[in-house]
Amino acid sequence: xxxxxxxxxxxxxxxxxxxxxxxxxxxxxxxxxxxxxxxxxxxxxxxxxxxxxxxxxxxxxxxxxxxxxxxxxxxxxxxxxxxxxxxxxxxxxxxxxxxxxxxxxxxxxxxxxxxxxxxxxxxxxxxxxxxxxxxxxxxxxxxxxxxxxxxxxxxxxxxxxxxxxxxxxxxxxxxxxxxxxxxxxxxxxxxxxxxxxxxxxxxxxxxxxxxxxxxxxxxxxxxxxxxxxxxxxxxxxxxxxxxxxxxxxxxxxxxxxxxxxxxxxxxxxxxxxxxxxxxxxxxxxxxxxxxxxxxxxxxxxxxxxxxxxxxxxxxxxxxxxxxxxxxxxxxxxxxxxxxxxxxxxxxxxxxxxxxxxxxxxxxxxxxxxxxxxxxxxxxxxxxxxxxxxxxxxxxxxxxxxxxxxxxxxxxxxxxxxxx
Amino acid sequence: xxxxxxxxxxxxxxxxxxxxxxxxxxxxxxxxxxxxxxxxxxxxxxxxxxxxxxxxxxxxxxxxxxxxxxxxxxxxxxxx
Numbered sequence: 001x002x003x004x005x006x007x008x009x010x011x012x013x014x015x016x017x018x019x020x021x022x023x024x025x026x027x028x029x030x031x032x033x034x035x036x037x038x039x040x041x042x043x044x045x046x047x048x049x050x051x052x053x054x055x056x057x058x059x060x061x062x063x064x065x066x067x068x069x070x071x072x073x074x075x076x077x078x079x080x081x082x083x084x085x086x087x088x089x090x091x092x093x094x095x096x097x098x099x100x101x102x103x104x105x106x107x108x109x110x111x112x113x114x115x116x117x118x119x120x121x122x123x124x125x126x127x128x129x130x131x132x133x134x135x136x137x138x139x140x141x142x143x144x145x146x147x148x149x150x151x152x153x154x155x156x157x158x159x160x161x162x163x164x165x166x167x168x169x170x171x172x173x174x175x176x177x178x179x180x181x182x183x184x185x186x187x188x189x190x191x192x193x194x195x196x197x198x199x200x201x202x203x204x205x206x207x208x209x210x211x212x213x214x215x216x217x218x219x220x221x222x223x224x225x226x227x228x229x230x231x232x233x234x235x236x237x238x239x240x241x242x243x244x245x246x247x248x249x250x251x252x253x254x255x256x257x258x259x260x261x262x263x264x265x266x267x268x269x270x271x272x273x274x275x276x277x278x279x280x281x282x283x284x285x286x287x288x289x290x291x292x293x294x295x296x297x298x299x300x301x302x303x304x305x306x307x308x309x310x311x312x313x314x315x316x317x318x319x320x321x322x323x324x325x326x327x328x329x330x331x332x333x334x335x336x337x338x339x340x341x342x343x344x345x346x347x348x349x350x351x352x353x354x355x356x357x358x359x360x361x362x363x364x365x366x367x368x369x370x371x372x373x374x375x376x377x378x379x380x381x382x383x384x385x386x387x388x389x390x391x392x393x394x395x396x397x398x399x400x401x402x403x404x405x406x407x408x409x410x411x412x413x414x415x416x417x418x419x
Numbered sequence: 420x421x422x423x424x425x426x427x428x429x430x431x432x433x434x435x436x437x438x439x440x441x442x443x444x445x446x447x448x449x450x451x452x453x454x455x456x457x458x459x460x461x462x463x464x465x466x467x468x469x470x471x472x473x474x475x476x477x478x479x480x481x482x483x484x485x486x487x488x489x490x491x492x493x494x495x496x497x498x499x
Contacts, residue, residue: 011454028424028453028465028492109498136498156497181497189491203496237499288461289428289488298499303428305494348499 003043004064006034007207010309018064020123020199022206030305031207033064041255046226049218049257056111056215062251063215064208065118071147075103075110076215080223080372085340086353087371090360096229096372098220099343105166106378107298107346108241109139112212113201117143119208120199126150127198131188134163134298135346135377140201141170152198154191156184160384181292210240210306217248220372221258228253228261230369233356235348235376236267236276236322237299239306245374246313265313266364267322268355270294270347274324276307281322285311295327295385296347298377321364325354333357334379334386344379352376421472425479428463428488438487439464446478447471465492 007016011029022031044061052058056076060067079099087095103110113136120128128147130140131154144151151172155164159176168174177184192203201209221228228249234242242265249261269277272294275287287307292300304310314320325333333353338344345353356373365371379386395401429438434457443450448470455464468475479489 023424023492026453028467131497132499133497134499154497185495185497186491188496189493192493192496200496202498203493206493238495284458286456286458286461286463288430289490300499301495303426303488303490303494 002064002066003036003040003061004033005036007031008034020120020125020204022204033207033211035062035064037251037255044255044257046257049222056114056212056219059215059218062218062248063115064211065115065122069118069121071114071117071121071143073104073110073114073142073146075114077219078102080220081341081343083341083373086337089336089340090357092356092360092365092371093367094370096220096224096370097337097341097343098216098372098374100216100374100376101343101345101349101378105135105138105142106381107135107139108213108216108374108376109135110142111215112209113139113143115212116199116201116205116209117147117149120149120201120205121147123199125197125199127152127195129192129195129198129200130154130202131184132167133159133300134166134381136202137163137167137174138170141167141172144172145170149199154184154188156181162383163381166381210244213241213244214248214251216241216374217245218252220245221249221252224370224372226258228258228263229372230262231264231266231359231365231371233266233268233352233359233371233373235299235352235374236269236304236310237301237348238304239267239276239308239310241374241376242267242310243306243313246317263317264319264321264364265317266320266355266359267310267314268351269322269324270296270299270330270351271324271326272296273300273302275302276304276310277322277324279307279311279322280314283315285315287311294330294347295382296330296351297382298346298348299351319364321359323355323358325351325358329354329357331386335389337375338379343375345375346377346379346382347385348377349375349379350385420470421475423468423475423479424466424492425468426463426465426490426492426494427482428461428490429457430461430486430488433486434460434462436485438482438485439466442468442478442482446481447474448478
């Protein structure tokens with residue numbers, strides 16, 4: 001059963017009944033779920049979670065939907081891998097990679113969309129929609145197919161063909177919009193207002209949608225043996241993922257499932273779109289919007305909706321940071337993770353690894369502290385960023401050609417470093 | 420007639436310009452501030468605009484032309 005009892009405004013606190021709405025009519029602040037935590041604490045236990053499905057829906061008691069009717073395509077319970085090679089390379093004693101690139105549509109967006117689509121069906125919607133340049137489009141299209149919903153995916157006209165296919169294969173209506181990023185953004189906001197019969201996953205379904213990200217926090221805690229990590233390195237786009245991982249871990253603590261959360265949260269952005277990192281360095285709680293210019297397109301949100309809340313967490317959780325790195329280091333990060341741990345991530349993961357390296361070099365991680373780096377998308381989604389790696393040694397079909405041209409000296413350690 | 424909700428962000432000298440006054444004076448729209456925060460070098464206002472669709476479009480185009488950033492109140496709805 002669902003323990004969500006209401007919605008409330010994150011700014012003024014005004015309460016609303018559970019409905020497909022996302023802003024407060026009074027102050028236009030964002031709405032958040034109100035849970036009946038007393039009832040949840042009576043219902044939930046480590047044992048109940050362990051006996052649940054091997055997907056994110058094992059945490060259904062903490063999601064704002066009825067888990068019995070979940071639209072579940074097998075999302076979640078992704079591997080938490082001890083990254084000894086990368087840890088050795090970076091001088092980190094206990095490094096873990098949360099590999100969320102192995103979700104059904106190859107990104108963490110399956111988590112948020114799974115919740116949004118389940119809730120959309122509860123509300124009686126028959127149409128699902130989103131605006132995306134990549135991961136979200138694939139996740140919405142996949143879940144729309146599973147839920148037998150009419151699905152609309154809006155994309156910018158110049159989106160790479162690989163990303164279009166990643167959504168189109170599931171059979172949605174794909175609408176390519178002429179215009180720049182801001183034009184597409186404005187159109188989709190207006191369409192969401194005009195079509196109240198659509199479940200626009202990150203607009204009118206946003207309070208429910210964003211809660212799906214909490215499951216990443218729950219899983220890491222459970223996989224670490226019911227304890228929160230000492231450090232979490234998380235990519236920041238809108239800032240929602242960062243805040244929800246924190247919220248998830250703290251919910252576990254307040255429900256008595258784990259001890260206190262003392263995690264230092266480290267947000268990771270690309271230099272070419274770093275409004276949150278800049279605000280953090282200036283000790284501000286509000287960002288100056290930017291026009292993104294980075295290869296990390298899945299993080300390219302110039303005016304992030306949840307920046308304020310991410311900044312509050314980073315300022316309040318002592319020892320936390322939000323930083324950024326340039327594009328060449330992002331590519332190095334992708335290569336470093338691939339060549340040390342065998343995990344091919346997209347550019348957002350490169351941002352995480354590049355920032356992880358910077359933090360390690362700055363001495364942020366102490367011996368014996370656990371560090372979790374969140375990898376949220378698969379590298380095959382952004383192969384254009386690393387296409388320069390496709391340079392095989394060309395030989396003729398003779399042994400002599402092979403022996404002449406291929407150097408078989410042993411490969412020692414990892415090969416990708418910028419220094 | 421239409422109602423549009425927007426977030427305007429001002430930087431630099433725009434902070435001291437009476438942009439919202441001019442929106443209501445030079446265009447046939449009603450402006451209604453719901454939330455705002457202004458600092459020395461940056462500020463934002465969440466605003467409801469009431470008027471004819473075309474008039475709202477013209478007013479926001481004028482504001483953008485002055486250098487004010489205009490976003491939907493939901494912020495960026497396109498995600499990666």
